[in-house]
Amino acid sequence: MLRLDDISLQIGGFSLQSINLHIRQGEYRVILGPTGAGKTVLLETIAGLNRPQQGTISLAGKNISATAPEKRHFGMVYQDYALFPHLSVFHNIAFSLHIQKLRKKIIRQKVDRMAEFFRISHLLKRLPRDLSGGECQRVALARALVAEPAMLLLDEPLSALDRLTRDRLQAELQRVHRQLGITVFHITHDLDEAFFLAERMAVMREGRIVQQGTPREIARRPKTGFVAKLMGLRNFLPARLTTEGMIEVRGMGRLSRDFLRPAPKQVGDYLVTFPDQAVEIGSVQTGKVYCWQGMARIAEMRRGRGRVDFKLALPDNTIIFTACSQRETDRFPCSPVPGMEIEIGIMKKGLHLLAAK
Amino acid sequence: MSTFRIGMAAIGLILIFLLALPLINMITGTDPTVLRATLADHEVSASILLSLRCALWATLAGLLLGTPLAYLLARCSFPGKSIIQGLVDLPIMIPHTAMGIALLMIYGRKFLVGGLFAKIGLSFVGTEAGISLAMAYVSMPFLVNAARDGFLAVDPKLEKVARTLGASPRQVFFHVSLPLCRQAIVSGAIMMWARGISEFGAVIILAYHPMVAPVLIWERFESYGLKYARPVAVLLILICLVVFAGLRWMAARRQED
Numbered sequence: 281m282l283r284l285d286d287i288s289l290q291i292g293g294f295s296l297q298s299i300n301l302h303i304r305q306g307e308y309r310v311i312l313g314p315t316g317a318g319k320t321v322l323l324e325t326i327a328g329l330n331r332p333q334q335g336t337i338s339l340a341g342k343n344i345s346a347t348a349p350e351k352r353h354f355g356m357v358y359q360d361y362a363l364f365p366h367l368s369v370f371h372n373i374a375f376s377l378h379i380q381k382l383r384k385k386i387i388r389q390k391v392d393r394m395a396e397f398f399r400i401s402h403l404l405k406r407l408p409r410d411l412s413g414g415e416c417q418r419v420a421l422a423r424a425l426v427a428e429p430a431m432l433l434l435d436e437p438l439s440a441l442d443r444l445t446r447d448r449l450q451a452e453l454q455r456v457h458r459q460l461g462i463t464v465f466h467i468t469h470d471l472d473e474a475f476f477l478a479e480r481m482a483v484m485r486e487g488r489i490v491q492q493g494t495p496r497e498i499a500r501r502p503k504t505g506f507v508a509k510l511m512g513l514r515n516f517l518p519a520r521l522t523t524e525g526m527i528e529v530r531g532m533g534r535l536s537r538d539f540l541r542p543a544p545k546q547v548g549d550y551l552v553t554f555p556d557q558a559v560e561i562g563s564v565q566t567g568k569v570y571c572w573q574g575m576a577r578i579a580e581m582r583r584g585r586g587r588v589d590f591k592l593a594l595p596d597n598t599i600i601f602t603a604c605s606q607r608e609t610d611r612f613p614c615s616p617v618p619g620m621e622i623e624i625g626i627m628k629k630g631l632h633l634l635a636a637k
Numbered sequence: 638m639s640t641f642r643i644g645m646a647a648i649g650l651i652l653i654f655l656l657a658l659p660l661i662n663m664i665t666g667t668d669p670t671v672l673r674a675t676l677a678d679h680e681v682s683a684s685i686l687l688s689l690r691c692a693l694w695a696t697l698a699g700l701l702l703g704t705p706l707a708y709l710l711a712r713c714s715f716p717g718k719s720i721i722q723g724l725v726d727l728p729i730m731i732p733h734t735a736m737g738i739a740l741l742m743i744y745g746r747k748f749l750v751g752g753l754f755a756k757i758g759l760s761f762v763g764t765e766a767g768i769s770l771a772m773a774y775v776s777m778p779f780l781v782n783a784a785r786d787g788f789l790a791v792d793p794k795l796e797k798v799a800r801t802l803g804a805s806p807r808q809v810f811f812h813v814s815l816p817l818c819r820q821a822i823v824s825g826a827i828m829m830w831a832r833g834i835s836e837f838g839a840v841i842i843l844a845y846h847p848m849v850a851p852v853l854i855w856e857r858f859e860s861y862g863l864k865y866a867r868p869v870a871v872l873l874i875l876i877c878l879v880v881f882a883g884l885r886w887m888a889a890r891r892q893e894d
Contacts, residue, residue, distance in 0.1 A: 324797065328800070328803070329800065330799075348800075349797075349800040353803075355802075356801040364817075365811060366817055368815050375802050375812075376804075379802065379803045379812075380805050424802075427803065477762075
């Protein structure tokens with residue numbers, strides 16, 4: 281549906297470099313990246329607010345690179361909603377319909393229908409300054425969707441909200457996507473948000489797309505250390521592939537290279553990474569599920585809401601991280617305290633290999 | 638109240654006292670019957686009306702010509718922007734008599750622009766048009782700067798989102814940017830009008846006659862002395878105070894709505 285081919289652009293301190301994206305009709309696509317990665321520039325370029333210096337943007341096969349934003353029919357919601365402060369909620373939602381010079385009766389019908397969909401009919405006479413964050417967000421969505429745009433562009437729409445409202449509105453966005461069947465392009469720096477909403481995801485760094493795929497694919501097989509860290513991975517152990525086909529991992533010793541995906545081919549330095557849940561602690565089974573099993577010292581532990589976070593030192597003092605639920609720690613042979621030695625197992629299945637750089 | 642605030646208030650009060658003292662002294666020291674007689678003086682009322690009218694024309698021209706420039710200064714970056722900004726501020730800095738002479742040398746009948754206008758029957762020397770022109774030149778910075786700050790205060794995201802909602806740049810300006818900085822423009826226009834009414838230096842060079850109120854005050858002071866100049870001055874001050882207080886109040890009410 282929407283294709284970006286080799287889009288490059290320099291604007292202020294931000295740049296986009298050779299961006300290639302293909303968003304399918306009806307897809308919920310999330311762009312995940314840290315602040316300053318150029319996500320908003322990308323979104324505004326798709327909206328037509330920035331003109332790419334190179335490459336083409338096409339919608340349903342038609343080149344729209346030079347099309348003015350008002351002719352692209354994309355709805356947009358900014359992080360701070362950008363509601364017109366001088367207009368009531370009704371007139372905010374009706375803005376695009378007024379611009380189209382539709383008849384008053386039709387405008388009324390469309391606004392009422394949208395207000396009903398977002399359950400904001402009781403707010404129509406209010407001014408934006410009298411709305412809560414969650415209400416502003418719904419009004420901004422209604423305003424963006426009332427003219428039935430080809431696509432919905434969302435610029436970190438949930439990051440200004442408290443956790444409760446955010447969770448509720450995540451579900452709301454999912455409902456909008458499912459019920460209206462609209463294509464959504466959503467940028468965020470929040471991993472949970474990306475996992476909850478994305479059908480497909482692209483990771484962005486310094487103006488480039490570094491990896492694309494489903495959230496699950498990217499989380500399981502990050503291409504770089506940056507993506508792995510963004511996906512929440514915290515365990516990175518230096519490793520070296522020897523000429524005998526064994527891989528020497530710091531803290532874990534020599535392992536067969538068959539344990540690793542992708543299987544290393546060239547002799548040299550690598551990083552072995554694995555998620556927290558690949559480290560079993562306390563009640564380790566015996567069997568072939570582990571690539572390493574042994575005693576580790578609890579260097580630090582932090583109790584959160586129903587969750588305990590462990591920093592563990594392997595016998596050679598290599599540090600790894602894991603977390604488990606409070607209930608699991610209750611099943612440990614004895615209650616964990618810092619300094620205590622505890623049995624752990626690192627599962628083969630979670631291991632992933634990255635280039636050392 | 639903290640000691641710091643009491644100190645600030647004390648210093649503020651000194652300034653208020655210094656500002657208000659000459660006005661209060663002049664207004665209270667004038668006999669109301671003399672004021673009534675001055676108001677009945679046709680020359681005085683005509684000069685005050687002329688001041689108000691010419692400043693209004695200047696302000697309308699300022700709104701028409703100054704608002705687009707203010708928008709550009711707020712929204713665009715272009716080579717020479719700081720020079721243009723300096724040019725806009727120039728009338729605040731240079732002596733207004735010098736400004737009047739500079740205007741005379743462009744808009745005088747024997748000079749370039751004045752000669753062209755003379756051909757269509759419009760003269761700027763000794764006419765209402767000349768007075769309005771002089772007022773517009775010296776008071777324009779108040780409107781342009783206020784409007785520019787107003788446009789700067791409008792979040793560019795509002796304009797961007799309006800574009801995605803189907804509005805052309807012109808529609809965005811009239812439906813979003815302009816309504817949102819209306820208060821700043823109105824405030825700038827009031828300031829421009831006020832500055833226009835009080836203009837003396839540039840006006841007297843370009844048009845001694847017909848006499849605007851500040852010129853009449855000066856003429857009476859020079860020809861007949863303080864006693865005759867004072868009631869005209871008091872009258873002008875009172876009218877200005879009432880008009881501007883009214884305008885400010887109306888602008889503030891619209892803002893609240």
